[in-house]
Amino acid sequence: GQQLNQSPQSMFIQEGEDVSMNCTSSSIFNTWLWYKQDPGEGPVLLIALYKAGELTSNGRLTAQFGITRKDSFLNISASIPSDVGIYFCAGQIQGAQKLVFGQGTRLTINP
Amino acid sequence: EPEVTQTPSHQVTQMGQEVILRCVPISNHLYFYWYRQILGQKVEFLVSFYNNEISEKSEIFDDQFSVERPDGSNFTLKIRSTKLEDSAMYFCASSREGGTEAFFGQGTRLTVV
Numbered sequence: 001g002q003q004l005n006q007s008p009q010s011m012f013i014q015e016g017e018d019v020s021m022n023c024t025s026s027s028i029f030n031t032w033l034w035y036k037q038d039p040g041e042g043p044v045l046l047i048a049l050y051k052a053g054e055l056t057s058n059g060r061l062t063a064q065f066g067i068t069r070k071d072s073f074l075n076i077s078a079s080i081p082s083d084v085g086i087y088f089c090a091g092q093i094q095g096a097q098k099l100v101f102g103q104g105t106r107l108t109i110n111p
Numbered sequence: 112e113p114e115v116t117q118t119p120s121h122q123v124t125q126m127g128q129e130v131i132l133r134c135v136p137i138s139n140h141l142y143f144y145w146y147r148q149i150l151g152q153k154v155e156f157l158v159s160f161y162n163n164e165i166s167e168k169s170e171i172f173d174d175q176f177s178v179e180r181p182d183g184s185n186f187t188l189k190i191r192s193t194k195l196e197d198s199a200m201y202f203c204a205s206s207r208e209g210g211t212e213a214f215f216g217q218g219t220r221l222t223v224v
Contacts (some may be wrong), residue, residue, distance in 0.1 A: 033212055042115075042202050042215035043154060088154065097142060097167050097209040098156040 002027040006089050006102030013079060014110050021105040022073040023089035031092040032065050032072040033099065038085045046087075047074070076107075084109050113137045115216035117203050123222045124193050132188045132219045134203030143186045144204040144213060145178065147171070154202065160186065161209065193223045 006023045013019060023032070031050055035043035047058050049065035049072060056063055062075045072091075076083055086106050090099040116135045124130050136143050145157040159167040160178055177189045186205075190197055200220050204213040 031211070035215075040218075040220075042218045045212050045214060048212040090154075097144070097159040097161070097206075098169070099144075099146075099154075099213060100156070101154040103153045 002029075002091070002093060002100045004089055004091055004100055004102040006105055008105060009103065010106040010108070012108045012110065015079060015081060017079055019076040019079055019083070019107060020073060021087060021089075022071060023091070023102045024071040025091065026070065027091075027093060028069045029091035029100075030069070030094045032063070033090040033092070034061075034063050034072070034074045035088045035090060036085050037088060037104070043088060043090075079107075079109055081109055081111060083107060113139075115203055115205055115214055117201075117216035117219050119219060120217065121220045121222070123224060126195060126223055127192050130190050130193055130221065132190075132201050132203075132221070134186045134188075134216055135184050136186055136203065136205030137214060138184070140205035140207050140214075142166075142206045142209050142213075143178075143180070144206075145188045146202045146204060146215075147199040148202065148218075149199045157188070157201075159209075166209070190221075193221075195223050197221060198223045 004023045034046045037043045047063040052069045054065040060077045086104045088104045089102040118133045143160045148154045158172045175191045200218040202218045203216045206213040
């Protein structure tokens with residue numbers, strides 16, 4: 001089945017630093033989504049990408065849908081304490097409704 | 112802002128018992144989903160539901176699981192005879208169309224003892 005490899009698994013940064021994480025796959029995806037999950041909560045949608053090469057921003061967050069349709073990255077600029085959490089990429093293949101999730105990137109910020 | 116709501120937030124059950132997890136999807140959404148997340152692991156797809164029938168399911172979603180939309184607002188997941196390994200967070204999600212962004216509920220933490 002389709003698998004997403006998300007990296008890094010964890011990041012420890014200083015407040016104010018920029019963050020970058022990515023997801024890759026051997027499969028082609030039609031849609032890439034990025035979610036954030038706080039402890040004990042459900043995933044919250046951050047950004048949705050639908051076209052290869054698409055670059056989309058949501059405040060300090062920027063995500064891109066790779067040209068090959070097999071990868072995506074998420075950047076967070078000027079991190080703040082509330083950015084702490086686990087970030088998941090999720091992909092959807094043509095004709096399917098299910099989301100395939102990556103393993104997550106746990107972001108920790110030192111004030 | 113419309114949201115997906117799930118009840119209960121936490122359910123403890125004895126092995127072998129039946130449980131029903133409940134969800135109210137966003138009102139104008141047509142696709143409904145159940146996902147689960149075992150502690151510390153990634154989110155896994157269980158089943159999708161559209162037009163009053165299952166449209167896609169994973170290998171996890173075996174005969175012990177069933178879904179139902181008993182009325183115009185609720186969407187339920189039933190586990191017939193729970194096992195210890197069913198302990199997980201169960202998330203309901205909904206989307207306006209298939210293949211578009213899914214919005215998740217807060218989850219139900221199921222603990223099987």
